[in-house]
Amino acid sequence: MEKLIEKVKRRIESLAQELEHIYNDYPEAVIGEITVKNILGGMRGMKSLVCNTSYVDPYKGLFISDLEIPDFEDKSPEEIFFLLVTGSLPSVDELNELKSEFNKRSRVPQHVWTTLKSMSQTTHPMTMFSIGILAMEGESVFKQKYARGIPKSDYWKYTLEDSLNLIAKLPELAAGIYRILFMNGELIDTSDEKLDLAGNLTYRLGFNRHNPSFADLNRLYLVLHCDHEGGNVSAFTSRVVNSALSNIYLAASAGLNGLAGPLHGLANQVCLNFITCIHDQFGNNPTVDQVRDFVTATLDAGKVIPGYGHAVLRVTDPRFTSFMKFGDAHCSDSPYLQTVKKLFQVVPDILRSYKGGKVANPWPNVDAISGSLLYHYGMTHYEFYTVMFGISRVLGFCAQNTIARGLHQPIIRPKSVTTAWLKEYLKKQ
Ligand code: NMX
Ligand code: MLT
Numbered sequence: 001m002e003k004l005i006e007k008v009k010r011r012i013e014s015l016a017q018e019l020e021h022i023y024n025d026y027p028e029a030v031i032g033e034i035t036v037k038n039i040l041g042g043m044r045g046m047k048s049l050v051c052n053t054s055y056v057d058p059y060k061g062l063f064i065s066d067l068e069i070p071d072f073e074d075k076s077p078e079e080i081f082f083l084l085v086t087g088s089l090p091s092v093d094e095l096n097e098l099k100s101e102f103n104k105r106s107r108v109p110q111h112v113w114t115t116l117k118s119m120s121q122t123t124h125p126m127t128m129f130s131i132g133i134l135a136m137e138g139e140s141v142f143k144q145k146y147a148r149g150i151p152k153s154d155y156w157k158y159t160l161e162d163s164l165n166l167i168a169k170l171p172e173l174a175a176g177i178y179r180i181l182f183m184n185g186e187l188i189d190t191s192d193e194k195l196d197l198a199g200n201l202t203y204r205l206g207f208n209r210h211n212p213s214f215a216d217l218n219r220l221y222l223v224l225h226c227d228h229e230g231g232n233v234s235a236f237t238s239r240v241v242n243s244a245l246s247n248i249y250l251a252a253s254a255g256l257n258g259l260a261g262p263l264h265g266l267a268n269q270v271c272l273n274f275i276t277c278i279h280d281q282f283g284n285n286p287t288v289d290q291v292r293d294f295v296t297a298t299l300d301a302g303k304v305i306p307g308y309g310h311a312v313l314r315v316t317d318p319r320f321t322s323f324m325k326f327g328d329a330h331c332s333d334s335p336y337l338q339t340v341k342k343l344f345q346v347v348p349d350i351l352r353s354y355k356g357g358k359v360a361n362p363w364p365n366v367d368a369i370s371g372s373l374l375y376h377y378g379m380t381h382y383e384f385y386t387v388m389f390g391i392s393r394v395l396g397f398c399a400q401n402t403i404a405r406g407l408h409q410p411i412i413r414p415k416s417v418t419t420a421w422l423k424e425y426l427k428k429q
Pocket of ligand 2: 227228232233264311312365
């Protein structure tokens with residue numbers, strides 16, 4: 001892995017130099033003000049972190065380095081990880097080296113299966129995924145090295161080493177959970193095969209695997225969800241946990257627990273359930289008016305419309321557009337995709353006037369469409385969809401934390417205040 005390690009080292013050195021200049025030249029420069037609205041509003045819009053793996057432009061969406069989604073949507077997850085952590089796409093040799101490294105490290109230890117198989121069948125797949133990762137925490141090289149004593153300058157190397165070990169095992173772990181919960185626990189072995197991350201996942205899930213477009217969808221899934229800058233709930237959680245030098249297994253598991261919430265990654269599961277409820281009520285080909293009525297009734301019941309809105313984006317999520325392009329090419333007649341389109345026709349207008357125009361972004365996010373495509377290919381157990389999101393998002397956690405440790409970023413610990421303090425402070429203004 002010398003090539004990858006060397007490139008990450010160079011990137012960290014160059015970022016460290018840039019940050020040192022910034023720190024020395026502008027130590028007291030003001031980036032923004034903190035308002036009461038910020039403190040009471042989930043810190044929305046407050047610039048308070050540095051993240052160089054990716055950036056989300058409110059009007060253009062996700063950028064990885066200077067690449068927008070159409071520039072990288074046809075890449076593999078391996079290429080994307082390389083891009084996230086080094087800032088550039090790999091050469092053919094670098095890519096082959098990374099693929100073979102992941103392949104070598106891909107086996108999940110037997111004790112993890114014993115743990116997962118002993119759990120109740122009612123356990124949510126995201127809980128199992130998080131526990132499966134935690135169960136492998138004993139293998140952390142960072143933890144072992146830290147206990148013996150290592151210089152700060154080596155933290156990133158062992159974070160990267162742990163990251164490679166963890167990412168390599170995710171397809172087998174995730175597919176195994178799918179088969180434990182939904183396929184009588186019969187795991188599919190691929191130890192003879194030289195498969196890449198997406199190929200391993202597709203093969204081990206064990207259905208429709210001879211359908212090349214399902215394999216393409218899995219690849220796209222693992223690419224589009226990989227990272228969304230540093231402030232989203234899951235990445236931020238993993239950054240906070242890793243900043244305490246809790247190893248990447250602990251940080252990834254924690255981040256995934258955030259992703260498992262319905263306002264974050266679980267929204268893809270909730271969206272599929274939402275569409276299923278529309279179909280149960282009106283049949284598989286509801287009219288636009290019926291869809292509109294269903295949306296209005298959902299809002300009247302005090303619920304949110306899953307897959308719509310975003311904390312940063314102010315346009316249709318380009319990840320939604322990318323999935324739509326895939327759907328139009330491969331399954332345009334799917335009733336689920338058709339209902340996604342009808343929702344896209346009615347929801348933005350409804351949300352624009354909802355709560356007196358309070359909804360900051362009435363447009364669809366990635367979760368409004370991703371599940372409908374998996375459903376089309378026969379993955380009908382939609383409780384699993386957030387695991388698919390999670391496999392990909394761990395790439396971002398690993399890249400962000402490797403760089404953060406390389407830059408010796410300190411433990412993340414903002415100051416909180418009491419309401420009494422706030423009242424007292426504001427009285428004096
Ligand atoms: N349906 C109904 N109400 C909404 C929606 C929606 N889709 N989106 C925002 N609002 C409401 C929101 O609940 C809030 O109401 P209140 O002040 O009464 O609590 C008001 O509009 C203002 O919220 P925003 O500032 O627009 O949104 P915020 O940044 O706080 O939250 C989300 C962003 C994504 C949490 C929010 O839009 C939402 O709940 N969407 C539905 C769930 C979803 O799709 N989540 C997935 C996000 C992407 N991901 O993968 O993580
Ligand atoms: C994500 O991919 O993390 C979501 O779109 C949420 C976010 O960016 O806040």
